[in-house]
Amino acid sequence: MTIKTGPTMAEIAQEAGVAISTVSKVLNGHTDVAAKTRETIEKLMSERGYQRPRAAKNGRRRRNDLVDLVINELDSVWGLSILTGVEEVVEEAGLALVVSAVHNRQSLTRRWVESLLARGSEGAILVLSELAERQHDDLTRRNLPFVIVDAVNQPPPGTPAIGATNFAGGYSAAEHLAALGHRRIAAIGGHEQFQCTRARIAGYRAALESAGLPVDRRLIRYGNFHHDGGLIAAQSLLELPDPPTAIFAGSDQQATGVYEAVRRAGLTIPGDISVVGFDDLNFAQWTAPPLTTVRQPLHEMGVVAARTLLRIVNGERLESTRIELATDLVVRESTAPPRAH
Amino acid sequence: MTIKTGPTMAEIAQEAGVAISTVSKVLNGHTDVAAKTRETIEKLMSERGYQRPRAAKNGRRRRNDLVDLVINELDSVWGLSILTGVEEVVEEAGLALVVSAVHNRQSLTRRWVESLLARGSEGAILVLSELAERQHDDLTRRNLPFVIVDAVNQPPPGTPAIGATNFAGGYSAAEHLAALGHRRIAAIGGHEQFQCTRARIAGYRAALESAGLPVDRRLIRYGNFHHDGGLIAAQSLLELPDPPTAIFAGSDQQATGVYEAVRRAGLTIPGDISVVGFDDLNFAQWTAPPLTTVRQPLHEMGVVAARTLLRIVNGERLESTRIELATDLVVRESTAPPRAH
Incomplete structure (x- = not known):
């Protein structure tokens, strides 16, 4: 850019x-x-x-000091955390933040780009957007600045994109479980095509390999990032003839589904099964037991996305169009050494 | 209006x-x-x-088809649920939603009203706002339509305000616990001055009186609506010489704090202590055990607030400036008869 x-x-x-x-x-x-x-x-x-x-922008074009945040669904604290970061920066800059939920991918249509232009938006932050080539072209062609947060697909080269170190996050989760002595460690991802899922599963595999553990494909599952995605995957994992002793979930919400599957199976956490989540949403510390999870700096990702967008709007040159913020393993009480057989 | x-x-x-x-x-x-x-x-x-x-509005005044949502803090699914309802209606109406967090009450200043006017906002939805008389006057004087959701103070007569049936919610929670056989039922509210707290505690007292139970003032506590508010209040309740066997928390987040206090005291839910929450946020079904709670129709409150605002913007006459949406008791696994002494 x-x-x-x-x-x-x-x-x-x-x-x-x-x-x-x-x-x-x-x-x-x-x-x-x-x-x-x-x-x-x-x-x-x-x-x-x-x-x-x-010049034209400051003159004839209506400037309304607006920045747009477009998010797939406003249905979880996940998006809310990013939103708070964006809001903070946008407010500091004296701009106002327009928030819209796409609800489904189809809505990211030309009409949406038109409405942004019509209301004189300075630019857009797109969260977890499957930015089809067509939309990418529309935005680029109109020269409307945009930044992608946690892109679903690999964004085209030169597209400013903010994410987290998903590979390192997946690595640290599996490394932690292997260090506790687990040998059958399962992983649940989001949709298999999601970039973040791919990176996390790749990190998980790398950690298993580093620990000298075999990678068993039956222990890798995919599902939605919600409670039911975790529940369904964990139920199926626990029904295996040789079930895992640890499960690395793709999100904290998925982890709550894993908790429910373990409870339904009459097992305990971490006695029978260790569980690691991903995100560190606020409720992760309140689950019983409190959830060990990979902290994703969602608020900070929102902050960096907004700052990056404002730099583009101001015509500044970006040193890098891709920024990955660090993830951290937060160890709580849902992980322990496996029960001795 | x-x-x-x-x-x-x-x-x-x-x-x-x-x-x-x-x-x-x-x-x-x-x-x-x-x-x-x-x-x-x-x-x-x-x-x-x-x-x-x-006419002037459509003519000289810039119309940007914007509606403002002003919220105290964007830090919980509570506000997010209202936001999703507002967004849905605003989007259907072909308008865009500007979201801002007040962060602290002091920010709801004249400068904020000015910026709404300057960007040509059609009107504002204020969530959990302590709308000082001064701000109320500012908005009314400029004839900028606004609707209050879950007002902290009793809004001035004629002010459009959307809320939930807090009295009935408090009543149903305490009635449920009394019907299970509890005789020492505690209640934790939000800040004592909050309108919603007052109504819920009043409902709780009325239910105890209907059940022929004495109201013990030591069993009524106040705190913030967050996890620590519930934790602190519950710890102090459990240390009483004659502790309660049931606790009605003022929010689901508070209830997670009560869960932690019970756990720290080496007690179990619902074996030793029954717990009822308020809100029915999505995580209430994932706590261990799943939380019995009073469902507050937050999404619907957002929908009704946005529809009301749009009606005012369109110059329609409101049948009533106050709308209270019904609460429902959702019984899950955190409530049971008290242990026989």
Whole structure:
């Protein structure tokens, strides 16, 4: 996201054979431009590397000092923690934060990009977004700054993205369990395609290998990040002829599902089964027993995402478009050495 | 919040001895008006019942299709649940939701009202706000529609406010515990001055009286709504010479603190102590044992608050400015008959 020099609006207009006002309309998200004309203009702006001038932004374009946070679902403290970090920085900068939930991926449509432009948003922070190429192009083409937090897919090169050290987090969880003496350690991830899941499972495998433990594919499960995802996966793990003595869950919410599966099976934590979560949401310290988990600095990820976005908005050059914040293993009471056989 | 007919901007300007543009500046939150002039104009608008005309609103005033949600702290699923309800309605209405956390009550200053006006907000939803008279006047004077959710203080008459049936909730919790055979039932509230606390404790007392149980003031405690508020109050309750056999906590987060106090005392739930929470946040079903709690329809409160705000914005007449949504007792596994002595 470096500062480029590109053609002017007039040059784009001339090349497209339209009035400058038409180019301006497309740039500012007005809808009264024929689809074909819009496409031509956007294609040209994209090809020629058109850069929205700051002067025009401060002048004709309405500036409403708004920043957008787009989140997949507002249904967990997970997103809330990121939101608090973003809010803190945005408020300090004297801007206001518009929050919207995408609810499902389909909603991240062109209409959404248009509405951001129409209300004069300075830029957007996208949380756990499966940013399809089409949307990425839409945002880039309109030169609307954006930052991705915890990207689901590998974002295209040059896309500013903030995440956590998921590989190191998965490694530390499995390393901790192996050090306690566990030899059959299971892992539950989120959806198999999620970037964060891949990195965590890779870290888990690496730790097992370092500890000289075999990797048993039957002990690796995938599910949603919620309570039921953990419950279903753990139930199936506990029904194995040679069940694990430890389970590394993909999220704290999944870990609560693992707790329930263990309880339903008439087993205890950590007596029969050790459990490690991921995230360190506030309730992790209140579960019974308190949950050992990999702390993900969600609030700080929100802070860094917002600061990065504001730097882009201000035309600053980023040293790196990818930032991974460190995870930490927080050892509580849900992990212990395995029962001696 | 009925439709009033009042003086025009020109009449206010004439009476104040200023230009119409000065009145307009005050209305729209511009800061380049002398404090004394602003005061005079505001006082006149307030006294004469000046109503911001819809025409002017659609015309000269910038409309950005924004609605503001102002929340005390974004630190719990409690606020998140309200937020999801508000977001749903605001999004359906094609508006965008600006979210800000007040962090502390002092921030709800005039500058905040100015910034709402400056960005052309349609109105505001205030969650758990101690709306001081001064701020109430500021909002009313500028005719900026607002709705209060779960007001801390009794809002002034005519102020649209959405809440839950806290009295009935407190009643149902204590009634449930009394019906199980408990005779020493404690209650923990939030801050003693909070309206919701007062109503819940009143409901609890009424249920004890209906059940023919004495009200022991030593069994009524107050604390913050968080984990530590419940922990501190429960520890002190369990140290009483004649401790309670049941504790009705003021929130689910407080209940997790009660769980910890019971655990630290070497007691079990519900064997030694029955516990009832309040809210039914998502984690209530995952605590060990799952928490019996009074469900507060937080999402629905957000929905109703947003719908009410939009009705006011559209100039509709409200049948009632106060709406209380029903609470429900959700019985899980943290309550049981007391151990026979």
